[in-house]
Amino acid sequence: MGEELKPCRRCGLDVTPDGIEVTQTDTGTYTARFECPDCGEVAETCMRHSSEDFAVADVIDDWNRRWVDPALLARLAELEAEKAKLARKCVIFQTLMENIMGTAIIETEEHGDQTAGAALAAIRGSIYDTYHELQEVDR
Ligand SMILES: [Zn+2]
Structure with missing residues (x-):
């Protein structure tokens, strides 16, 4: 043998x-x-x-x-974790885009052009929240 x-x-x-x-x-x-x-x-x-x-x-x-190198399995687990984080970030970005679009549409429909300042403030708030939510994903 x-x-x-x-x-x-x-x-x-x-x-x-x-x-x-x-x-x-x-x-x-x-x-x-x-x-x-x-x-x-x-x-x-x-x-x-x-x-x-x-x-x-x-x-x-x-x-x-059927043997698999343990180093490859460890790398696979790392990549799966990375992929899950990226998927979460995509959902967060999508939510941001929807918030921005929603804010712009609602403000324009309800108040016309005069409230562009209010719309911008709301959008700025959404971007700020999203920035912090994205940082949470990496923790
Ligand atoms: Zn065994």
Whole structure:
């Protein structure tokens, strides 16, 4: 058994091929199975092999193929968190735009051009609130 097993993808345990169980079927072919002694994660051959060595190589291949670099998983979690923050910021910006449009329309319809100053003050207030809401997302 020359090939090494990568650590368990579920619990991270360093495992060795010693625990690989090879079974001979009634037709003389071989299947192999490996179970993580710590968490029970399982790899199994899905076909029958003509030799014990082929079955072992296949189960090692299956086990290793499903392994994922923990650094990549950590990076993935970082990116997911970043994505969630950006999605929140988009909603906040959308709300700001709606507030600005709503303020401009209401002020114009109700009071005409004379209240441009009041509309600007309300818009300024919306922008100020939004600025602080955006800062909250990063905390
Ligand atoms: Zn495990």
